[in-house]
Amino acid sequence: xxxxxxxxxxxxxxxxxxxxxxxxxxxxxxxxxxxQQHAGEAPTFLSYNVLDGLExxxxxxxxxSRSKGYSYLLLKELQMxxxxxxxxxxxxxxxxxxxxxxxRLFVKA
Amino acid sequence: xxxxxxxxxxxxxGMTNKKSLKCEQHxxxxxxxxxxxxxxxxxxxxxxxxxxxxxxxxxxxxxxSPECPNSSHLFLHLHTLQPEDSxxxxxxxxQDLSPPDETTDTQYxxxxxxxxxx
Numbered sequence: 001x002x003x004x005x006x007x008x009x010x011x012x013x014x015x016x017x018x019x020x021x022x023x024x025x026x027x028x029x030x031x032x033x034x035x036q037q038h039a040g041e042a043p044t045f046l047s048y049n050v051l052d053g054l055e056x057x058x059x060x061x062x063x064x065s066r067s068k069g070y071s072y073l074l075l076k077e078l079q080m081x082x083x084x085x086x087x088x089x090x091x092x093x094x095x096x097x098x099x100x101x102x103x104r105l106f107v108k109a
Numbered sequence: 110x111x112x113x114x115x116x117x118x119x120x121x122x123g124m125t126n127k128k129s130l131k132c133e134q135h136x137x138x139x140x141x142x143x144x145x146x147x148x149x150x151x152x153x154x155x156x157x158x159x160x161x162x163x164x165x166x167x168x169x170x171x172x173x174s175p176e177c178p179n180s181s182h183l184f185l186h187l188h189t190l191q192p193e194d195s196x197x198x199x200x201x202x203x204q205d206l207s208p209p210d211e212t213t214d215t216q217y218x219x220x221x222x223x224x225x226x227x
Contacts, residue, residue, distance in 0.1 A: 004151065008149070041220060042113070042199065042219055042220045042221060043152075043199070045216070045217070087152065089152075096157075097154070097216065099144075099154075100151055101149060101150055102151070
């Protein structure tokens with residue numbers, strides 16, 4: 001079957017670094033997305049990986065290892081506004097995108 | 110502003126009511142999607158339309174009926190829903206479904222309709 005696993009909740013301190021992991025098992029692979037979703041709002045696109053390695057965008061970086069079925073989202077210099085849910089999504093065979101349940105990140109002062 | 114709007118933002122309905130959710134995208138995209146988001150569960154893909162044609166129906170009960178009159182508009186017609194259908198219904202759009210390229214398949218989401226079925 002197809003499955004995406006990510007931790008349910010994480011807590012980190014303002015100014016720190018946090019890594020949110022995602023493991024997946026899908027039929028085929030055509031890319032992995034990370035989305036941010038604040039409570040009561042729409043998910044917004046953060047990053048996309050299709051090749052192994054690290055993609056960096058400002059304070060956010062995303063890593064992919066296709067052989068391990070593993071990705072992480074790295075958030076640096078955490079700010080209070082980073083408190084949100086982070087959704088890992090994988091586009092599998094047939095280009096259907098499957099979402100994980102999301103990781104709720106709490107940033108404390 | 111994501112370029113994808115949804116109305117209404119909140120909806121309360123009884124199990125015998127008929128209502129419709131509306132989604133409109135102003136991004137010139139060709140693919141549109143309906144998702145259901147329940148508390149602590151992954152986003153569940155319901156329907157996908159590409160160039161107005163339905164390409165995916167993810168075993169959704171017939172009490173949910175989608176309609177896509179053109180590439181900019183997507184509706185979800187609701188009839189005789191159950192309390193367990195209460196959820197956030199999200200619409201999304203992307204440029205198209207075909208090539209595995211970041212710029213063409215990134216999905217942009219609307220703000221959602223919070224549906225409560227009594």
